[in-house]
Amino acid sequence: MAASKKRGRPAGSDDRREDILEGALRCFVDRGFHGTAIPQIAQRAGVAAGTIYHYFPSKEALVNALYRKWKSDVAQRVFMAFPQGASAREQFRVLWNEMVAFAAAHPDAFAFIELHNHSSYLDAESAAIDRNLKDFAAAMVMRAQEEGLLKPMSPVLLMELVFGAFNGMMRASWEKRIELAPEMVAAAEQACWDTVAHHGRP
Amino acid sequence: MAASKKRGRPAGSDDRREDILEGALRCFVDRGFHGTAIPQIAQRAGVAAGTIYHYFPSKEALVNALYRKWKSDVAQRVFMAFPQGASAREQFRVLWNEMVAFAAAHPDAFAFIELHNHSSYLDAESAAIDRNLKDFAAAMVMRAQEEGLLKPMSPVLLMELVFGAFNGMMRASWEKRIELAPEMVAAAEQACWDTVAHHGRP
């Protein structure tokens, strides 16, 4: 049956925890961690300030939960979408498009995990998720390098160049300096493949 | 009415204003604008908290002065180094190396101007400096596109891809995930040229 909600919640979503994470996301993206006050988050979430402390023990725990939620989401998408047996070129394209799809669907979340990367208030577990994703990407790069498809240079550097370029594109879109049309995304994808591809031979 | 210990300048540099800007730079890079307290800046600068207000009317004025100082410095370097008559390939290499030189010489300043781009506490004048630099780069891209040397796609996007890749490289270096050796920088430069270059493949 569809009626799974409890009595008396007046309006809005049914899950306070999600409301709070949603409100916190918008606040943190707009004003940063230290620039955001708990009452501001509460207001955006439509709850009382005290309620936040029923779901999260502290502001730091909240930002970490938020970070983990979205970074895990990205990681899961990447792992699920990754076409194991396909060519390196195809793998690159699939991951690129997956990331674009994520950033388009959740622009705030994308901005958040980029801006808050490696901040002092993120704890070890949050950092580990990021590490996992980076390791996965680096491994992928190394495999393709062994096949001679990618430039024979530092795999970490290659990965960072591509991921940096991707971030640059998304930030420009976020800041309305460009409008992301599908053909632009495709062109950017090809350009970034050129960044890493080993073109030296015919 | 306390002891008469402190009134002469204790030690260190001769220019308090520079000391303060230096201390603020390190604090802002470490903990962000809202995460940095004025007394922390004062301590790093070796001055009393009140002294900061002899040189800057507010914390916001201080970040803006800091941002303008370094962003202007970058802009000036770029404009001065730009080889007017050289080939697009050479222009690209020169600017890349100039940026690397700047980021290596002033890693904190580079991190600062990247992290604080487009923050709400930056004023219009600060934003204008950034705009100038971006316009200059976009104009350069367009000229090279007209010669058929660069990919025929959005010049802003091309520029953002390269600048994003550069930032990715510098951030990885800053976070010690890679060690920037000269040959790596050169390889990255070539890779990023490949990002934008029109290789005339069928």
Next chain:
Amino acid sequence: MAASKKRGRPAGSDDRREDILEGALRCFVDRGFHGTAIPQIAQRAGVAAGTIYHYFPSKEALVNALYRKWKSDVAQRVFMAFPQGASAREQFRVLWNEMVAFAAAHPDAFAFIELHNHSSYLDAESAAIDRNLKDFAAAMVMRAQEEGLLKPMSPVLLMELVFGAFNGMMRASWEKRIELAPEMVAAAEQACWDTVAHHGRP
């Protein structure tokens, strides 16, 4: 009720807002607006400093609220007590006694509204209340002048002389230079009537 230490209301009155206004009144009378620190008010009110900001957005808003509260109270008393159909002599006596009753019942409040008249931190709305009262008194004077009962001179000046004399009396009492007995109040009232009355001497 539980006797836990901090979070419940410790003791005293049931209305924090009134407690704060009361504490602020005493502090402002003792030391003036700029001479009073918010923590001093908080201590007198028996609340934490931060609590004041749940009820008033700023120190200025607090003085203005306080001023309006008491000046309105005086105005209301005067308007309510005013004997519409009575003789000018009787009207004068009634208002005089009403003011004395107020000043005796709320000496701090009387001192406050006198000392803080026309201060730069009072806003337009606060000033308007004062204006109303003065206009009312001036109109009363003018009516009596038309009947030939009061001296034919500037009505504002007449009013100011009487109100000044009244203030002088109250200030002397406040500063313990005189003790206000009923017969002294009555004598002063008669003297001030003599100030304004037109005795038709040749």
Next chain:
Amino acid sequence: MAASKKRGRPAGSDDRREDILEGALRCFVDRGFHGTAIPQIAQRAGVAAGTIYHYFPSKEALVNALYRKWKSDVAQRVFMAFPQGASAREQFRVLWNEMVAFAAAHPDAFAFIELHNHSSYLDAESAAIDRNLKDFAAAMVMRAQEEGLLKPMSPVLLMELVFGAFNGMMRASWEKRIELAPEMVAAAEQACWDTVAHHGRP
């Protein structure tokens, strides 16, 4: 010889101490003691902040010096002008006019000594000057009472009524609610004589 001034003082008055007292007077009248900062006084006086401390050991000492200067000036005028052998009516008129002359010549000073009467930062010596003046006036009242010329009531109260009325007139003038023309001053003087005069008999 006329050239009594020392070398090199660029412009303005020759006596820094007077400049400072003058600047302090205007500041204290405008914003009160606690609302006035030493640098503000310095700016109005055309000197550096530190210079003030060559002439006065502290802000409190400055306000006391200022108070004493002007209150003594008033007292001296009153004592000098007092017509020993004249009638009570004449004595009253002379003192009234003397006070008006003072307040007209030095409106800031008059406002200052009124507003700062009995403030906590005034020391014993400052208070004594005020006491002297009040005692003199009370003695005068008592003498006239003994002749049956004044109302047979508390002499202090009589004095306070008149002085309060005078203050009311001056404050209204200061606040531009009335314009003090000579005939108004004379009318007010007569009204205040009526306040105190014993009219009971023909």
Next chain:
DNA sequence: AATGAATGAGGCTTCATTCAT
């Protein structure tokens, strides 16, 4: 003597967190 940069305590205000309801 005069200056004004420097100091640091203290003022106003904000905000993470708690807890009685």
Next chain:
DNA sequence: GATGAATGAAGCCTCATTCAT
């Protein structure tokens, strides 16, 4: 569970005062 008033430490900023020049 949910609330929001209350708390008090801490943040930004001001200012009386000092002292090298």
